[in-house]
Amino acid sequence: MAEQTRFGPAGVPPMFRLLGASTLDTPRLLREEGLDAFEYQAVRWGPKPQIKEADARRLGEEAKKNDVKLSMHGSYFINLAGKRDVMEASKRRMIACAIGAEWLSAGVMVFHTGFYGMFEKDYALKTCIIALKEVSSEIKSLGLKVKLGPETMGRKSQVGNLDEIIAINREVEGTQLVVDWGHLHALHQGVFKTSDDMRKVAEKIERELGTQTLRNMHCHFSKIEFSSQGEKKHHTLDDQRFGPDFQLLAEVILDFGMHPTMICETPILDVDARKMKETLQQAQIQRQGQSRFNA
Numbered sequence: 001m002a003e004q005t006r007f008g009p010a011g012v013p014p015m016f017r018l019l020g021a022s023t024l025d026t027p028r029l030l031r032e033e034g035l036d037a038f039e040y041q042a043v044r045w046g047p048k049p050q051i052k053e054a055d056a057r058r059l060g061e062e063a064k065k066n067d068v069k070l071s072m073h074g075s076y077f078i079n080l081a082g083k084r085d086v087m088e089a090s091k092r093r094m095i096a097c098a099i100g101a102e103w104l105s106a107g108v109m110v111f112h113t114g115f116y117g118m119f120e121k122d123y124a125l126k127t128c129i130i131a132l133k134e135v136s137s138e139i140k141s142l143g144l145k146v147k148l149g150p151e152t153m154g155r156k157s158q159v160g161n162l163d164e165i166i167a168i169n170r171e172v173e174g175t176q177l178v179v180d181w182g183h184l185h186a187l188h189q190g191v192f193k194t195s196d197d198m199r200k201v202a203e204k205i206e207r208e209l210g211t212q213t214l215r216n217m218h219c220h221f222s223k224i225e226f227s228s229q230g231e232k233k234h235h236t237l238d239d240q241r242f243g244p245d246f247q248l249l250a251e252v253i254l255d256f257g258m259h260p261t262m263i264c265e266t267p268i269l270d271v272d273a274r275k276m277k278e279t280l281q282q283a284q285i286q287r288q289g290q291s292r293f294n295a
């Protein structure tokens, strides 16, 4: 499979549901729309997979047939910096999601690492890393291939700023870098105003984790509303009241020769995923035109 930037929705688009489509129809419908990624939402899962193995495998086959790359968003009920019982329950949910992800042939299981709660930030991060090492080794011993994808988070109360995500990726085996650009924008009070602001993130990742990790990152994107505490609400790409602008990221993707999977998390999932794809294509065409002009 050639490496390419892929685009798709976080979950089954509302319009597909209105048309009476099932989750199993989703990969075909996405392909028909020109999309090639899909993040399956396992966000309400408990300690056991909440999809039948046969159904998951069929969905995985449909995705493969339609060249749609599958990922999974794992359970929201995870807090690896919590009290012992909370942490143990979180680990069980993560293993359940990892098993489900394996049935789907999903490459990465994205999740939210946890909350600082009463802990110091450093201590909370260390606690999360220890727990994640245990989850990672259990995944390995079960023979699962899915990667763990701790996501950059958008609220001040959450473990998962860029430095913390880089540290986890460096220290825990079997991880995949997941950057939610909207979350970073919200956490840092609207930091992405120019392409250079995003370029700094890319440069830091390249410096700390290497070029391959940068180029292969898994991304979430949406426009985002925030308060002083961070993320409040996701908005569509056309909403001029909020940032960041995807055009800025498109330039960075081209500058660094990246081929990320871009999962759209705006309220109009697939429609905005297509818009993002068009924006990247336009930016590419413009550059080709410029280089021809300069030649």
Ligand SMILES: [Zn+2]
Residues within 6 Å of the ligand: 073, 110, 111, 112, 151
């Ligand atoms: Zn998330």
